[in-house]
Amino acid sequence: MDQEALLSDEFQKTLLTSATSSVSSSFLTNKERKEKLLLSKNKKTGNISNEDIEKVLGDSLDTQLFDKWVPFLRETIENDQLDVVVDELQSSTEDNFQGLELQLLRDFQVTNKLTESIGEVTNIQGTIEQQLTVQMQDFQNKLSSSSNDLIMKKQVFVNNKKTSLKISEAIILITKVLRILELSSKCQELITEKSFFKALQNLDNLEKLYLQEFKNYNFGFLKEIYDSIPFLKKVVKDECINLIRNSFNINLGKNLEDVGNSIFDCYEKQLLPQWLQLKEKMDFNIFKFNSPVEISLRDQEVLSTIALDNFFHLDEFHDAIMIFETLNQTPYLLSEFTKEYEFRKSKVIFPLVWKKTVNNINITASDIERDAFTKALTLPFLKSYLLRILAFLMYDICLNRATDFILVGSNYNATNEFWEGLLNRLGPYLSYAMNKLLNTEEELIDFKNFLSVYVAIVENFNLSIAPLYNILLSIFQKYCNLSMESFREEFRILLDDDDFMPLTIEDRTLFNKVIKICWLKRDEHERLTEEVSALEAAGSDFSITLPFSPLYPMTCTLAKKIYSKLTLFISVFYGHNLQYLSNMLIKTMDVIFNDIVNQQIKSKLDSKSREEIAQILINLDYFIIASKEFSLMMTNTNILQNPDIEIKLSSIKHYIESRKYAETKLIELIDSKISDILDTVEFDWSSTQLRHEPDISIIDVAQFLEMMFASTLVNLPYSIQTLLIFREFDSLTRKVLDVLLHETPSSLTQESVSNFEIDVNYLQGIIPRIFPSLSPTTSDLHSAPGTPNPNASDRQAALLENNMKSLEETFIELNQCIELLKTKSYSEYSNPEIRMKKFSRIKPEDANILLGKVRSSTPESDDNMDSKSILGSARSSTPSNDSSGNTNRLAKLFGR
Structure with a gap:
C-alpha cells in the first residue's frame, strides 16, 4: 500500500510539473481524445498500445511531458489501478488547482478545454475500463486454462517422481541384493581357493549387509544365503584345521631327517672346520667350539642358510589364528591343535612310546632290552633318530616364535619342557647304547663328535643340554676306562718283556728320543749330553748306558700318549663341568701311574734276584720323578686354565712307599x-798258628761286598747305595761281634785273636775300594734344589771322605774288642782315662765276657784285682754306649 501511495505521489508530482506548461497549449476535448483512442485500437489484438496513447495525448500535451506519464499510466493499467489513479487525479486536481479556477474561469478557452478534457478523460476511463475488463476476463480464462494445465502436468510430474523414486529404490535394493549374491559367490570362491581369512571377512560383510538391509524383507533366497553363513563358517573352521593337518604332513613328514641333516651338516662341515682353522691360526686353544668367542666369529652367511624360515612354512597357522580370533573361538583352535600336535609328536618319537610313563622309575633293564626302540637301536639308527628329533625341535621353536606362543598358551618354555621330558624318557636308552654299542675308542670318538655338535646346536637354541652333556661326560669316562685298560695291557707286556737291566743305547737318534721322552734327575740331562759330546769328540762308537731299564722310557711314552689322547678328546668340545673333567683326568693318570704301573712293578718285588730288585728300585726312583714332572705338566696345561691351580698326583706318595718297600726287600736279600x-765262615779260636792273610771265607765275604756294590748296586741312587753300604757293614760288624761275644769258646788263644784281627782288618780295608766306585751326582751336592754349586768337586771329595770315615766307625767297637782281647788285662779297662780312650764303645758286661775268655786260657799273674769289682767300677764310670750309637751315625749321615 505504501508503494502504491508512493507511485501516486510521484505521478501527481509529474502531472503538477507538466500542468502549468501544457494546460494552455494543447487540450483536446474528451470526445476528440476518445475517438482517437478508439481509432488507435489494434485491429489484430484489440488492445491500446503505448504508442496509441502517445498519439492521442500528444496533440494536446507536450511529447516530452507525456513520456514521463507513460510509465506510470502503463504500470497503473498493468496493476489494474486505473480507477484509483483517476480518483486520485481528480482529488489532486481539486486540491492543486483550486487556485487556478479563477484563472481558468477567466480564461474561457482554457475553461472550455478543461471541461471538455474532463469529459474526455471520463470517456477514456470508461473505454479503458471496458477494455481492461475484456482483457482481464480473457486473462482470467487463459490463467484458468494454464492453471488446469499446470495442475495436470504437476500431477503427472508427481506421479512420475514417485515412480522414479520407486525405481531408484528398486535399483538400490537390486544392487544390494547383487552385492549379497556377489559376496556369497566370492565366499564360495575364496573357500575353494583356501583363502579362508578373506572368506571369513566376506561372510562378516555379508552378515552385516543382510542384517542392516534385508532383515525385514521376506526374500526367501536371501534368507537361505543368510542361513548358510554358520555352515560356511564351520566349513572355514574345518578347512583351517585340515590345513593345519596338511601343514603337519608337509613339515613333519619324511623331510624332518633332511632338515636335521642340513642343520647338522652346516655345523659339522662348515662352522666346525672354519673354527678349527681359525683356532690354529689365532692360537685360540683355550676356547672351545660353541664358546662365546667362537659364536661371535661365525660366518653369518653360513648361518643364514639354516634359518628356520627356509625349512618351515607356517602361513596356515597365521591364518588360522586370525580366523579363530575373529570367530572368538581361539580355545577351540588350541584344543584341536593340541590334540593333533600330540599325535604328531608321538609319531615323530616313534618307536619310543611317549606316554608310556612320565618318568623312568618303572623302567628296568629288562624292559629296555625288550623294548621295540632297543631292538632297532644301532648307531646309524640312533643318529638318524636324534637328527629327526632335532628337526622337530627346530620346527617347534619356529612355530612357537612365528605364532607368538599363542598356540601353546603363552608358555615360552614349551619346547624345552617337551625336550626335557623326551630326554628323561630317552636317557636310559642313550646309556644303554653307550654301554652296548660303543665298545672301541674309534666308536666313542665318532659318537662323541656327533653328540657334541648336536649339543652345540641344541644349546644355541637355548634348550636344555644337561642330560646330553652328562652322556658326553660318561663317554669321556668310558674313553678313560678304555685308555686305562689299553695302557694296562701294554704295560703288562712291557713289564714282562723288561730285562731289568740298565738301558744301553748305541744309536744317537734313539738316544735323543729317549732323553726327550723321559724325565731325568736334576742336571742328568746335561751330564748325559756332555758324555755324548765327549764320545763324539773322541771318535768312539756311540754307546750310552742309562740307569733305568727300557720299561721306564716306554712307560713315559705310553703315559704321555694316553694323556695327549685324553686331552685331545675334550679339546674341541666339552665347554662345561671343567672341574669334573679335570678331576677325571687326574684320577685317570693316578690310576695309570699307581694302580697299574706302581702295583704291577710292586708285584715284581717278590723276586729273589738282587739285580732285579735293584733295577726296580732304580726305576721307582725315576717313576717318582716322572710323577712329579707329570703333575707339573698337568698343572701348566690344566684344562681349567687357572694359573693358581696345583695338581699333585697321589701316585707320588705311593711310588715313595713302593721305593721304601723295594729298599727293604733289597736290604733283606742282601x-x-x-x-x-x-x-760259612769258621773262626779257629784254638789256633796256635799266626796267619798273615785273611781266611778264605772272609775273602769271599769281601769280594761279595765289592762285587755287589761295584756292579749289582752301582746304578742305584747314591743315597741308596750309601744307605745299603752303611746298613750292610753295620750288620756285618754286629754279626761278627755277636760271633765274638756269644759263639766263641770259653777260652781264646792269642793267635786266634791275631788271626781274627787280620780278618776284620781285611773287611775294613775294602771300604776305600767300595766308595770310590760311588760318584754322587751334582744334584746330591747342591745346597738347594736347582742351585748350581761352583765347588761341587771339592764337596764331592769331602763327602766321600766323610762317608768312608763314618763307615769305618762301624768297626770301632769290633776293633776295641780285639784290642781288649789282646791286652788281656782288667787294669786298662778299669782305668777310666784309658777306657775312654781305647775302649769307649765296649760295654762293661761285654768287656767282662771277653776278658774272661782270654784270661781263662792265659792267666795274668801280675793282676790280682777282682774282676767283679773292676766290672762294677767300669759300670759306674763308663758312659752308656748301647746299640743306638750306630743308629745315630746313620741319622747323622742322612742329616748332612
Whole structure:
C-alpha cells in the first residue's frame, strides 16, 4: 500500500510539473481524445498500445511531458489501478488547482478545454475500463486454462517422481541384493581357493549387509544365503584345521631327517672346520667350539642358510589364528591343535612310546632290552633318530616364535619342557647304547663328535643340554676306562718283556728320543749330553748306558700318549663341568701311574734276584720323578686354565712307599746273603798258628761286598747305595761281634785273636775300594734344589771322605774288642782315662765276657784285682754306649 501511495505521489508530482506548461497549449476535448483512442485500437489484438496513447495525448500535451506519464499510466493499467489513479487525479486536481479556477474561469478557452478534457478523460476511463475488463476476463480464462494445465502436468510430474523414486529404490535394493549374491559367490570362491581369512571377512560383510538391509524383507533366497553363513563358517573352521593337518604332513613328514641333516651338516662341515682353522691360526686353544668367542666369529652367511624360515612354512597357522580370533573361538583352535600336535609328536618319537610313563622309575633293564626302540637301536639308527628329533625341535621353536606362543598358551618354555621330558624318557636308552654299542675308542670318538655338535646346536637354541652333556661326560669316562685298560695291557707286556737291566743305547737318534721322552734327575740331562759330546769328540762308537731299564722310557711314552689322547678328546668340545673333567683326568693318570704301573712293578718285588730288585728300585726312583714332572705338566696345561691351580698326583706318595718297600726287600736279600756267607765262615779260636792273610771265607765275604756294590748296586741312587753300604757293614760288624761275644769258646788263644784281627782288618780295608766306585751326582751336592754349586768337586771329595770315615766307625767297637782281647788285662779297662780312650764303645758286661775268655786260657799273674769289682767300677764310670750309637751315625749321615 505504501508503494502504491508512493507511485501516486510521484505521478501527481509529474502531472503538477507538466500542468502549468501544457494546460494552455494543447487540450483536446474528451470526445476528440476518445475517438482517437478508439481509432488507435489494434485491429489484430484489440488492445491500446503505448504508442496509441502517445498519439492521442500528444496533440494536446507536450511529447516530452507525456513520456514521463507513460510509465506510470502503463504500470497503473498493468496493476489494474486505473480507477484509483483517476480518483486520485481528480482529488489532486481539486486540491492543486483550486487556485487556478479563477484563472481558468477567466480564461474561457482554457475553461472550455478543461471541461471538455474532463469529459474526455471520463470517456477514456470508461473505454479503458471496458477494455481492461475484456482483457482481464480473457486473462482470467487463459490463467484458468494454464492453471488446469499446470495442475495436470504437476500431477503427472508427481506421479512420475514417485515412480522414479520407486525405481531408484528398486535399483538400490537390486544392487544390494547383487552385492549379497556377489559376496556369497566370492565366499564360495575364496573357500575353494583356501583363502579362508578373506572368506571369513566376506561372510562378516555379508552378515552385516543382510542384517542392516534385508532383515525385514521376506526374500526367501536371501534368507537361505543368510542361513548358510554358520555352515560356511564351520566349513572355514574345518578347512583351517585340515590345513593345519596338511601343514603337519608337509613339515613333519619324511623331510624332518633332511632338515636335521642340513642343520647338522652346516655345523659339522662348515662352522666346525672354519673354527678349527681359525683356532690354529689365532692360537685360540683355550676356547672351545660353541664358546662365546667362537659364536661371535661365525660366518653369518653360513648361518643364514639354516634359518628356520627356509625349512618351515607356517602361513596356515597365521591364518588360522586370525580366523579363530575373529570367530572368538581361539580355545577351540588350541584344543584341536593340541590334540593333533600330540599325535604328531608321538609319531615323530616313534618307536619310543611317549606316554608310556612320565618318568623312568618303572623302567628296568629288562624292559629296555625288550623294548621295540632297543631292538632297532644301532648307531646309524640312533643318529638318524636324534637328527629327526632335532628337526622337530627346530620346527617347534619356529612355530612357537612365528605364532607368538599363542598356540601353546603363552608358555615360552614349551619346547624345552617337551625336550626335557623326551630326554628323561630317552636317557636310559642313550646309556644303554653307550654301554652296548660303543665298545672301541674309534666308536666313542665318532659318537662323541656327533653328540657334541648336536649339543652345540641344541644349546644355541637355548634348550636344555644337561642330560646330553652328562652322556658326553660318561663317554669321556668310558674313553678313560678304555685308555686305562689299553695302557694296562701294554704295560703288562712291557713289564714282562723288561730285562731289568740298565738301558744301553748305541744309536744317537734313539738316544735323543729317549732323553726327550723321559724325565731325568736334576742336571742328568746335561751330564748325559756332555758324555755324548765327549764320545763324539773322541771318535768312539756311540754307546750310552742309562740307569733305568727300557720299561721306564716306554712307560713315559705310553703315559704321555694316553694323556695327549685324553686331552685331545675334550679339546674341541666339552665347554662345561671343567672341574669334573679335570678331576677325571687326574684320577685317570693316578690310576695309570699307581694302580697299574706302581702295583704291577710292586708285584715284581717278590723276586729273589738282587739285580732285579735293584733295577726296580732304580726305576721307582725315576717313576717318582716322572710323577712329579707329570703333575707339573698337568698343572701348566690344566684344562681349567687357572694359573693358581696345583695338581699333585697321589701316585707320588705311593711310588715313595713302593721305593721304601723295594729298599727293604733289597736290604733283606742282601742281609740274607751276607748272613748265609757268614754262616760259612769258621773262626779257629784254638789256633796256635799266626796267619798273615785273611781266611778264605772272609775273602769271599769281601769280594761279595765289592762285587755287589761295584756292579749289582752301582746304578742305584747314591743315597741308596750309601744307605745299603752303611746298613750292610753295620750288620756285618754286629754279626761278627755277636760271633765274638756269644759263639766263641770259653777260652781264646792269642793267635786266634791275631788271626781274627787280620780278618776284620781285611773287611775294613775294602771300604776305600767300595766308595770310590760311588760318584754322587751334582744334584746330591747342591745346597738347594736347582742351585748350581761352583765347588761341587771339592764337596764331592769331602763327602766321600766323610762317608768312608763314618763307615769305618762301624768297626770301632769290633776293633776295641780285639784290642781288649789282646791286652788281656782288667787294669786298662778299669782305668777310666784309658777306657775312654781305647775302649769307649765296649760295654762293661761285654768287656767282662771277653776278658774272661782270654784270661781263662792265659792267666795274668801280675793282676790280682777282682774282676767283679773292676766290672762294677767300669759300670759306674763308663758312659752308656748301647746299640743306638750306630743308629745315630746313620741319622747323622742322612742329616748332612
